[in-house]
Amino acid sequence: MRSDVLESTILGILQSEPTHGYDLRQQLASILGPFRALSYGSLYPCLKRMERAGLISRRDDSLPVTPARRSKIVYELTPAGTEHFAGWIGTQTPSDWEDEGFAAKMAFFSRTEAKLRLRILEGRRTRLEQRLSDLGDSIDITSKRVDTYTDLLQRHGLDGARREVSWIEELISTERTSHPSIPPALRSTT
Amino acid sequence: MRSDVLESTILGILQSEPTHGYDLRQQLASILGPFRALSYGSLYPCLKRMERAGLISRRDDSLPVTPARRSKIVYELTPAGTEHFAGWIGTQTPSDWEDEGFAAKMAFFSRTEAKLRLRILEGRRTRLEQRLSDLGDSIDITSKRVDTYTDLLQRHGLDGARREVSWIEELISTERTSHPSIPPALRSTT
DNA sequence: GTTAGCATGTAAGGAGTTACATGATTTT
DNA sequence: AAAATCATGTAACTCCTTACATGCTAAC
Numbered sequence: 127m128r129s130d131v132l133e134s135t136i137l138g139i140l141q142s143e144p145t146h147g148y149d150l151r152q153q154l155a156s157i158l159g160p161f162r163a164l165s166y167g168s169l170y171p172c173l174k175r176m177e178r179a180g181l182i183s184r185r186d187d188s189l190p191v192t193p194a195r196r197s198k199i200v201y202e203l204t205p206a207g208t209e210h211f212a213g214w215i216g217t218q219t220p221s222d223w224e225d226e227g228f229a230a231k232m233a234f235f236s237r238t239e240a241k242l243r244l245r246i247l248e249g250r251r252t253r254l255e256q257r258l259s260d261l262g263d264s265i266d267i268t269s270k271r272v273d274t275y276t277d278l279l280q281r282h283g284l285d286g287a288r289r290e291v292s293w294i295e296e297l298i299s300t301e302r303t304s305h306p307s308i309p310p311a312l313r314s315t316t
Numbered sequence: 317m318r319s320d321v322l323e324s325t326i327l328g329i330l331q332s333e334p335t336h337g338y339d340l341r342q343q344l345a346s347i348l349g350p351f352r353a354l355s356y357g358s359l360y361p362c363l364k365r366m367e368r369a370g371l372i373s374r375r376d377d378s379l380p381v382t383p384a385r386r387s388k389i390v391y392e393l394t395p396a397g398t399e400h401f402a403g404w405i406g407t408q409t410p411s412d413w414e415d416e417g418f419a420a421k422m423a424f425f426s427r428t429e430a431k432l433r434l435r436i437l438e439g440r441r442t443r444l445e446q447r448l449s450d451l452g453d454s455i456d457i458t459s460k461r462v463d464t465y466t467d468l469l470q471r472h473g474l475d476g477a478r479r480e481v482s483w484i485e486e487l488i489s490t491e492r493t494s495h496p497s498i499p500p501a502l503r504s505t506t
Numbered sequence: 507g508t509t510a511g512c513a514t515g516t517a518a519g520g521a522g523t524t525a526c527a528t529g530a531t532t533t534t
Numbered sequence: 535a536a537a538a539t540c541a542t543g544t545a546a547c548t549c550c551t552t553a554c555a556t557g558c559t560a561a562c
Contacts, residue, residue, distance in 0.1 A: 127549080127550090128548090128549085129548080129549075132549095146513075146514090147513075147514070147515095148512060148513050148514080149512095149513095156455075156470075157466060157469075159451070159470075159473050160447075160450045160451060161447075164549095164550070164551090165550075165551055165552080166513090166514075166515075167515085167516080167517090167550075167551065167552075167553090168549075168550055168551075170514065170515055170516090171515085171516085174515095198512090198513070198514090199513085199514075229469060232465050232466075232468075232469050233463075233465065233466050233469060234465075235464075235465035236463050236464060236465055257350075257351075260350045261349070261350060264345060264346040264349070264350050265346070273423075273426050274425075274426060275422050275423065275424075275425035275426055276347060276422075276423050278422075278487070279347075279419060279422050279423060280346075280349075282483055283349050286476070286479075289476075289479070293472055297468070317521075317522085318520090318521085319520080319521070322521095336541080336542090337541075337542070337543095338540060338541050338542080339540095339541095354521090354522065354523090355522070355523055355524080356541085356542075356543075357522075357523065357524075357525090357543085357544080357545090358521075358522050358523075360542065360543055360544090361543085361544085364543095387529075387530065387541065387542075388540090388541070388542090389541090389542075507562100508561100508562090509560100509561085509562080510559100510560085510561080510562095511558105511559085511560080511561095512557100512558075512559070512560090513556100513557085513558075513559100514555100514556080514557090514558105515554100515555080515556085516553100516554080516555080517552100517553090517554085517555105518551105518552090518553090518554100519550105519551085519552085519553105520549105520550085520551075520552095521548105521549090521550085521551100522547105522548090522549090522550105523546105523547085523548075523549095524545105524546090524547085524548095525544100525545090525546090525547100526543100526544080526545085526546100527542100527543080527544080527545105528541100528542085528543085529540105529541085529542090530539105530540075530541075530542105531538100531539080531540070531541095532537100532538080532539075532540085533536100533537080533538070533539090534535105534536085534537075534538090
């Protein structure tokens with residue numbers, strides 16, 4: 127995962143409420159999928175970097191909300207962190223086409239403007255279509271080699287890519303129909 | 317990709333015919349999918365390591381098969397390399413459960429014994445089922461957080477995981493039916 | 507009272523990318 | 535003759551994992 131994507135995702139989680147590292151990892155895993163979950167050996171140094179960069183700060187929680195004071199370090203957003211997240215969520219970046227960048231952006235879509243949401247989805251679709259055609263080329267190359275299993279593997283990959291594209295297309299059409307403010311003329315420009 | 321998986325895959329490709337680095341990369345991409353394709357900055361050092369380890373050797377092709385001698389370096393298997401590949405293809409290792417390890421093994425399945433093939437497929441299925449249940453747990457955790465988009469993302473991930481499992485199950489049942497030597501009693505032990 | 511899970515961290519090392527550097531061959 | 539593609543390689547850098555080290559708290 128690109129470090130800016132990770133940082134922005136952390137900032138996004140912290141925007142809901144101050145959180146400590148261990149818990150942050152669970153949420154990260156549940157948003158991005160348990161696979162891309164990173165290890166603590168990756169997360170804690172990242173939090174330290176972000177603190178040094180002034181994006182987050184350790185919260186001095188003397189609140190007796192949780193009975194006993196533990197050795198938890200609760201992080202919260204600084205104004206700079208809030209601003210950084212607003213910048214990320216309000217713009218389109220190349221990493222938005224990629225798997226993880228896209229997942230991270232989409233997880234916070236309810237805080238994204240409808241127009242930008244659509245643009246990001248369309249960018250993602252373009253990326254997936256390109257991937258689909260690459261996959262097709264690659265299968266053509268191998269087609270001479272008539273190994274049954276290699277073939278099955280490749281077909282499965284192709285299916286997955288196609289499924290990905292149609293999922294995105296459903297999302298796009300849902301976005302368009304639930305925002306009828308967009309003139310119908312634009313809808314066919316796809 | 318774990319380096320032993322990469323090395324074994326390279327050995328597997330070289331078993332068909334001696335190949336040079338550039339071409340090896342295309343074949344690697346077409347077998348494993350164009351995504352997991354690695355860069356030359358990764359491949360060439362790996363070939364050098366393998367040469368030093370005695371698994372492959374540079375071929376002195378004075379053969380005038382291709383008209384002009386170019387600056388190509390053609391690698392071929394050494395006896396040690398052949399043996400190494402035979403060991404890998406003939407055994408089950410933990411990396412066979414994982415995405416890349418499994419793809420690499422399956423790409424050479426036509427050179428794998430039917431029994432072992434089945435065991436590897438079943439191991440993969442177990443791994444995928446575990447992944448599926450992890451994903452279910454993770455969605456339960458997030459279910460309180462009723463964000464539409466996070467939800468869509470997670471459902472999509474779950475669908476993908478389920479699709480993966482049923483694909484593997486189809487493969488397994490095909491393996492079993494096309495090898496009726498296996499007593500029917502074993503088939504229900506699934 | 508001991509096991510399991512919560513919680514934070516560091517050091518070493520693995521794996522791969524990008525950018526750079528170079529040059530041959532084929533196509534337009 | 536220029537552009538594209540084939541072909542090999544290195545160095546710096548990024549990102550991440552594993553293994554280790556430590557200690558608290560809750561449940562059995």
